[in-house]
Amino acid sequence: MEGQRKGSFNVMEESEGNGKGWRGSVVRTCDLVLRLLAFLLTLVAAVVIGADKQTATVPIKLVESMPPLYVPVAAKWHYLSAFVYFVGANAMACAYATLSLLLSIGNRRKWMETVITVLDTLMVALLFSSNGAAIAVGLLGLQGNSHVHWNKVCNMFGKFCDQVAASLFISLLGSITFLLLLLLPQLFRLKQTT
Amino acid sequence: MASTDIEYKSSSTPPPPAGVDYFKVHVILRFLLLAASVVALGVIVSSDQTELVLFQGTLVPQPAKFQHSPAFVYFVAAFSVSGLYALVSALASIAVIQQPEFKLKFLLNFIFWDTLILGIIASATGAAGTVAYIGLKGNSHVGWIKVCNVYDKFCRHLAGSIAVALFGSIITVLLIWLSAFTIYSRVPK
Numbered sequence: 001m002e003g004q005r006k007g008s009f010n011v012m013e014e015s016e017g018n019g020k021g022w023r024g025s026v027v028r029t030c031d032l033v034l035r036l037l038a039f040l041l042t043l044v045a046a047v048v049i050g051a052d053k054q055t056a057t058v059p060i061k062l063v064e065s066m067p068p069l070y071v072p073v074a075a076k077w078h079y080l081s082a083f084v085y086f087v088g089a090n091a092m093a094c095a096y097a098t099l100s101l102l103l104s105i106g107n108r109r110k111w112m113e114t115v116i117t118v119l120d121t122l123m124v125a126l127l128f129s130s131n132g133a134a135i136a137v138g139l140l141g142l143q144g145n146s147h148v149h150w151n152k153v154c155n156m157f158g159k160f161c162d163q164v165a166a167s168l169f170i171s172l173l174g175s176i177t178f179l180l181l182l183l184l185p186q187l188f189r190l191k192q193t194t
Numbered sequence: 195m196a197s198t199d200i201e202y203k204s205s206s207t208p209p210p211p212a213g214v215d216y217f218k219v220h221v222i223l224r225f226l227l228l229a230a231s232v233v234a235l236g237v238i239v240s241s242d243q244t245e246l247v248l249f250q251g252t253l254v255p256q257p258a259k260f261q262h263s264p265a266f267v268y269f270v271a272a273f274s275v276s277g278l279y280a281l282v283s284a285l286a287s288i289a290v291i292q293q294p295e296f297k298l299k300f301l302l303n304f305i306f307w308d309t310l311i312l313g314i315i316a317s318a319t320g321a322a323g324t325v326a327y328i329g330l331k332g333n334s335h336v337g338w339i340k341v342c343n344v345y346d347k348f349c350r351h352l353a354g355s356i357a358v359a360l361f362g363s364i365i366t367v368l369l370i371w372l373s374a375f376t377i378y379s380r381v382p383k
Contacts (some may be wrong), residue, residue, distance in 0.1 A: 003233060005235070010221075010281075010365035028224075037338070051277075065206060075335075079333070079335035079336065080333065080335070080336070081324075081327065082328075083326040085320075085324075093357045095343075098298050110378075111231075112289030113378070114374075114378065117371070117374045117378075118371060120376075121309075121312070121371060122367065124309065124312060124313065124316075125312055125316045125363060125367055126314070126316075128313045128314075128316040128317045129316040129317060129319055129323075129363075130320060131317055131320070132268075132316065132317030132318060132319070132320035133320035133321055133323065134324075135317075135321065136265040136268075136320070136321035136322075136324050137324055137328070139264060139265070140325065140328070140338075141336070145262065145263060146264040146338070147256075147258070147263075148258075148262070148329070148338075148341050148370070149339065150328075150336075150337075150338040150339075151336075151338075153336050168340035175313065175352050179309055182309055183305065183306060183309055186302070186305050186373075186374060186377050187302065189377055189378070190298060190301065190302050190377060190380075192335075
């Protein structure tokens with residue numbers, strides 16, 4: 001029984017060992033590349049929206065006879081709590097990507113892989129929820145909501161809205177990268193067993 | 195173990211190690227996800243409220259419905275998809291318990307679709323949550339007034355629905371952890 005068991009698992013044992021053969025190294029490079037990409041994308045998304053500020057002058061008519069007063073109004077990203085959540089989530093995802101990148105460059109032990117998978121799913125959930133929140137608020141700023149009389153702001157603050165839109169798109173790419181990071185190791189691991 | 199002896203003798207693909215078998219937990223969690231999706235949908239769809247509001251000098255009845263905001267419409271769509279997926283995958287898990295030879299294929303499918311559904315559900319929760327938060331607190335910087343002081347039943351329904359949606363997202367995260375742990379335990383180390 002012992003000899004038979006060893007014989008049947010021979011194929012897999014050859015591909016195991018320290019580097020797990022060529023397939024293991026493909027998985028590892030894929031993983032490292034995806035983590036680096038995720039780090040870059042979330043960093044860029046957080047920075048692009050964090051450096052977003054625009055000032056516009058708004059004419060306000062106080063009294064009919066006098067000419068309108070021009071008041072400078074600023075649009076900053078931290079005026080909306082959804083964008084604060086967005087920046088926080090992207091910063092956390094960026095920090096996690098760095099940490100797991102450093103951990104993965106060394107050799108990964110089994111308990112580390114479970115912890116990384118656990119944290120990966122949490123990061124996917126966090127990033128997608130922050131994307132949804134920021135996109136909803138961005139849409140509100142773009143279109144307004146006539147039913148509750150919330151006016152749109154993107155007609156005044158065009159550059160601000162454009163930068164937010166770019167940052168949202170990059171963060172969406174970053175979320176998809178985290179999603180791939182979660183799926184690809186499982187796919188390769190299942191291919192190893194069959 | 196007669197079946198495994200026969201497999202070794204015929205030298206076909208060797209069976210993976212037995213691993214831990216948690217498909218019963220899969221079934222329970224998926225039915226929980228179905229329940230959460232259905233409850234979230236029911237609560238938000240029944241949230242219509244009409245109030246008398248002072249508008250341009252006269253009191254006019256103004257309704258508040260979930261269709262008024264695209265974020266809530268996306269929320270309803272996302273949780274309909276999630277409820278349907280939870281039902282289909284719960285039935286699939288029950289089928290796999292009866293016929294265990296499809297376990298690996300199903301595990302791969304489960305983890306893939308679970309992750310997609312997590313993305314959809316989490317973004318729907320975030321979107322609905324943020325619009326409801328602005329409705330609750332308002333935003334003075336952009337001049338968006340709060341509405342929850344007027345539409346209290348509407349806001350209560352929204353809050354309940356979003357809380358249940360958050361619970362559904364946590365269930366989906368647990369499902370992904372379960373599938374990943376099952377896959378890990380099957381890899382020979």
